[in-house]
Amino acid sequence: MLGSLLKQVVSGMEEILEEIPRAFQKQKMAVSGRGPLPPDIVKMLQAITSSLRTFVCIDALDECAVVHRVKLLDSLNQTLEISPHIRIFINGRPHIEEEVEKRLAGRVMSISIGSSKDDIVGYYWSRLDGDESSGAMDESQTAEILKRIRKKCRKCK
Numbered sequence: 538m539l540g541s542l543l544k545q546v547v548s549g550m551e552e553i554l555e556e557i558p559r560a561f562q563k564q565k566m567a568v569s570g571r572g573p574l575p576p577d578i579v580k581m582l583q584a585i586t587s588s589l590r591t592f593v594c595i596d597a598l599d600e601c602a603v604v605h606r607v608k609l610l611d612s613l614n615q616t617l618e619i620s621p622h623i624r625i626f627i628n629g630r631p632h633i634e635e636e637v638e639k640r641l642a643g644r645v646m647s648i649s650i651g652s653s654k655d656d657i658v659g660y661y662w663s664r665l666d667g668d669e670s671s672g673a674m675d676e677s678q679t680a681e682i683l684k685r686i687r688k689k690c691r692k693c694k
Contacts, residue, residue, distance in 0.1 A: 538601070538609055539578045542593060546585055557581050579612045586620035598637070599629035606633070610640035617644055654690040658683060 547553055560581060564573050573581070585591070593613075598606060613625055627637055631649065638645045661682065665674075 538595075538605070539575055539582070539612055540572060543578050543581055543585075546582065546591060550585070550589070554581075554584055556584055575608065575612055579615050582612075582616045583619040586616060586623040588622070590622040591620070591624070593623065593625045594628075595625070596628045598627050599633045606636070607640065610637060614641050614644070617641065654687060657686055657690055661686060 560573050560577050
């Protein structure tokens with residue numbers, strides 16, 4: 538993920554810093570011919586974003602394996618330490634909020650977003666409207682499903 542992030546940041550640059558191709562060339566010459574390691578990528582990100590206003594968006598961080606998520610968040614934290622112009626937007630389910638706040642060392646503002654009961658019911662109706670086998674469910678089944686949705690959504694807005 539860090540490599541992909543670096544690639545995206547570099548692709549938006551008019552002029553590429555000399556350090557970046559040099560780091561790739563150095564790793565290419567290594568025995569395994571692998572790409573740069575995460576610490577090298579973090580250094581490159583720091584070099585780029587230290588003077589360039591950068592916005593990073595990471596979607597569905599909760600779907601990332603825990604071990605990789607920890608490494609990614611730690612790497613982003615290292616980048617934030619050096620780069621005052623970088624802004625990071627992370628999207629994920631609520632269960633990772635504490636981990637993100639811990640790993641990004643207080644550089645986080647959390648906003649909880651949830652669906653409303655009307656959103657869920659509206660989604661249900663849109664799915665029914667698009668269903669090609671509309672005769673598969675009668676009105677009583679639809680009413681029962683809506684009743685259960687409303688019951689389960691007591692915590693919804």
